Amino acid sequence: MLSRTRATTGDTRTFLGAIIRNPHQLGAIAPSSKAVARLAASVVPDTPGAVVVELGAGGGVISDAISDRLPPGGRQIAVELNDDMVHHLRGSRPWLEVIAGDAGDLGALLAKAGVTRADAIVSSLPWTLFDEAQQAHVLGEIASSLAPGGRFSTVTTLTVLPLPRFRRFRALLDRTFATVGTLGPVWHNVPPALVYTATLAAGERTTDNG
Template sequence: MTSEEAYPAERDPGVARVGRRGARRAFLAAALRNPGQFGALAPSSPSLAAVIASVAPTTEAPVVVELGPGTGAMTTAIEGRLAPGARHLAIELDPRMVGFLRQAHPGLEVVEGDAVKLQALLAERGIEQADAVLSGLPWALFDDATQVSILAQVAAVIEPDGVFATFAYRTGMALAAARRFRRTLHATFDEVVLTPTVWRNMPPAFVYVCRRPRTL
């Protein structure tokens, strides 16, 4: 069974309201404005978004936090899984992406801010713990200290049986930055699992699924 068969892409009603081409244009414009904040020149594919979103809890009233949602490819897939009463927050640094998300996903709680302030941003909204943190952040663009800081905060906010998921590009696995990131993940979580490669993404990618945060 391929990764796409195991994790079928969800319908994309949010993006449909503003148009897929509009989403791509908005993402490209933001990437060109702030290239240091974006690790790609196109949003994640529906196939990759579906794989990440598949770990989001379907239980009653969970709290799910997205980091770096961009134009909301992953947001749409998550929304398709969440039960009524769920709280779904997205933390986005780029102000134009914030505006785009609020238009495309009116039910989403969009937080304009930096993921390096994750705990403070959640505390301001009365959240101490989340059931899942799902990330589209460009980890390769962060230095080691920033990676460690964000992941430590993720580990601190997710429930003991919660989950953290993020993706990486297959083509970059051998790079030194990617190896350092994997070491940090293993130092932060007891369980780090890689999904099959999602070939229907450009470039092909896989997802890290992490559980049981360690006490740092």
């Protein structure tokens, strides 16, 4: 318990330092709350040996929620672009497989790690910092990396919902996945947030979100 408490304190300090150094990569003013992290991790299946990939792990609060749900024998991978966050995740969570890289290269990164499909992909990527082409590309990488019937979740704050870039992302979600739903909102998150969940149709493994 003590080591988890110390890691959590370091999470926030590292996160806030990274925001100051690189506000245009983080896309948040604070780490997700534990309640949001639990909702995001709710797509983790209870299948033994499941593979779960997290995109934009940041300080690690959602990584912990995924770990809490992942059955024994599962594989948990975090893809993170920010060097400070990668360093922090590797130091604070030695059990987590951290890949330093861009979610836009997801297929190639997973292939290099020997992963052919993910049963769930959990994101807290800053979608409104991506232009439409980047959004479509990253969502395509996600869809083509998911196993048939695989589940995707992504955290978003209520503050971005009216933005044109978010509305484009929301339309892309509908075009990419067979079903899209929401969990939340979580009002005590800073700022309040909700989680989109999405599922590929059984048997579907797509690279086409256009």
